[in-house]
Amino acid sequence: MGTVTQEPTRGGQLGRLERLPWRRIILVVLSVLILAVVLVGAYRTLTLPEDQAYSGARWRNFIILGLAQGSIYALIALGYTLVYGILRMINFAHGEVFMFGAFGAFFFADAYEESGFLDSNPIASLAILLTVAMLTSMGVAVLLERVAYRPLRNAPRLVPLITAIGASLFLRETARGFFGPQTRGFGVPTALEGTWTIFGIPVDRIQVLVLVTVIIAMTLLSLFIARTRTGKSMRAVAADSEIASLMGIHVDRVIVTTFAIGGLLAGVAAVLFSLTFESVNFFMGFRPGIAAFTAAVLGGIGSITGAALGGILLGLLQSLGPALILTGYEIPSPFQLKDAFTFFVLVLVLIFRPGGLLGTGDAEKV
């Protein structure tokens, strides 16, 4: 039940200055400016002289990279979206849940790499890595809910958010204390090195693995939510937790299940992410976490399809945006600003369309 915001300015009683629709004017000017900057940048990039321009193959690679990256974001974003749908809270520490999953998998990958199991049995070892990461992330997510969030179920809105920020910092520093501050190399099976040619296009094998795994995970999740009894109660609690509890649904259990599912998906994402970047460290959760949250907001937080769509879009935007827009302005090392892109998108979506692309308009979410 959202509260509809009234247009705050009512003429007459307030000063003349405030009678002008300042907000609307600022927003229109802002959007025109942004559109102009993007279009000019793209135009200038695309009309660069032959020797400086990106080749067709590079653009193709950007797109594939963006798809793979975006589908990982989508998996993490589901964790935010599911929790938000049910508790109306931003689980800021979800990125750390993801990070713990990566560490869980790392220790197994490390041992298997040393023993040669990783290369001799890539499928079995990947299955084990996924399982370990999923269980680790799930454990952390459930623990987080129990210790940090459950006592605050009825607290004012900002209290759980501040708690989540604290929990995020705490978990991150815990990982630093437990596992050490250094970045460590994540072993990749030799079977996954190199490329496969699909429809005549060479694609990194890891990216194929990422896309296939994400599609499977997404399908399973949709089936779970749509078909099972637990999925049904999750939907019921998301719609109205009070009524759901009156109908005999154990709300606390549903919430724990939601966190557990979010954790499982984050675990899958963690393995895929670590395989892509071949490393793990204690601060790896923050940026992907924020990116995934952005994806969830972009698609419309609370919506599962929205998270998938938002993830893919954001991945593409991150890989194409700097090249397409910033290169045109001759900005040095445009990919340094990749994350600034993420945040920029986040801010713009929240300002212009807080309900997200698939959301129900902004009145409900603001």
Next chain:
Amino acid sequence: MGVPSRSIWRGGLIGAIAAIYVALVGLYTRFADLELVGEQITLGRLLLVAPALVAAYAVTRPRVVAGERRPVAFGRGVLAGMLTGLVTGAVFAAAVWFAEWFGTDRIREVFIQISDPLIAFLTFDKGVPAGLPILIALSVLGGTVGGLARTAPAQARAPLAVGTLAVLAMALLQRIIPIVFVELGFEADWLYAPSRGLTWFGAALVFVAAAGVNALWHRSGERTRERVRSTIQEAPAAKLGLLVVIIAVLAIMPLLLGTVISEVLGQVMIYVLLGIGLNIVVGYAGLLDLGYVAFFAFGAYTLGLLTGAFLNTTTGAAEPVLSGDLSFYVAIWIVALLAAGLGLLIGAPVLRLRGDYLAIVTLGLGEIVSIITASRWAQPLIGGPQGMRGVTKAEFAGFNFQDNPQHFYYLALAFVILALFISWRLAGSRIGRAWNAMREDEQVAEAMGVSTIRFKLLAFAMGGAIGSLGGALFAVNLGSLTPTSFELLVSITALAVVILGGLGSLPGVVVGALVLIGLPGLLREFEEYRLLIYGGALVAIMILRPQGLIPNVRRSRELHEEEVEQDAWGVAEPDDREAVAAVLPGGGLGVEREDLE
């Protein structure tokens, strides 16, 4: 009333898990040598006792039976505490034994803190299993103290608790108080062992003194207490005297404490400034700003540019694209003015967002600022990844605010007092009451005639201006700037300072900064675990004491009224509306009608 055995098992196990966590995260090894009292009581050993103590304290809490709050009886409480401690100790000892048997080298492949010195510390150098009984005994001791702390008769409990806390505080201030003593011409050897913790004699003296004062206070009778209280609160002379004493102490502090500690105090002052600014936005106006670092960075870099700092480059130094040659005393006001403008600029597009969405947007804006600051794109303007150096030294009548930490302290103090004064006056003014009303319920406030747009923008501008002062002072203090100083952690630290002290409470900001910035600065042992402590503190405070250490009176009333809707974004029942209306300061809103004219 007794304690259910299930509760004891549960509490004991959680205590053991906490102890294992402390071992895994490396706190025992880090604090093993930080002596608090004598050579025996180190912070590491205190941490051995603490899990059982806290667990027992929680286990013996009063229980609500049939709507009635029933405290645990004294004897049973102590027994339950002992048993909780026993469970904690036994499980933890078993874990230590397991680690020794399994091999610390093998565990270290995952958990890097597990080492033979750690096992030696946990078994008091007696090895496994000979040292384990001591470990268990300490846990039982901790549990007993926990049970006592909860269930002992009040007239005994208060003095003991105050005495213990006083000893702990004195022991943690071991790098400050001896220096003060020596500067004042006293001997400090009887109180503190040289460059170590309290002596046993000193600890006993502190304990007796603190406990004695507390006991006297409690026995002195209600009327005497009331008289003392009202004298302090009402008599203008007493108030003035207190103020004079505080200012005198603040003024001579750096002279007594020497340069090293003055440096720490300077850092504390910078965060007090950030805290005061953020407190206006979050505490007064209820707008959670997670991008506060933007103002900090803006203040620092703008001051650098205005006073003619150079950019660091790989080949040497370069002139920035925009550069001024103003003196500090002119530049700082320009910085504050521009930052207020930045506050308006950031505030305007996000005016309609509330609650967590606002928090996330500001987080995003703050991160954009950090990323751009550190990018090569920003190189010609502010130095990019290499940063800039040669920020003005800000001298004044023989004072050098950059090279002398003691002088910098005075500069920072001046700005802190200014900011405190402004903030205090704002809080009590019509503007402050409008912020309160807006924070408690935006729609009700609007209906009562508070122009929320104007007051939100004002909050962003004021908060931004004060935060930029913090950044500017930071730049003056260091003389050089690198983008690593301007990350999200600054925002989170400032938030932790405000929240630890208590949202909306100015003394709280000062205390929060002293604890969170001062303590890690003084005891280097804490430095590595600073962020862990910030994170833990944020969670713990939100769960246990959301009003903070030194609560703002009105604010704490709200936080206890859990049904009160803080952001209109949430679900509101008709009853909540009434509760909100009841909390709103009626008189304050009456004045707000001026807006309507």
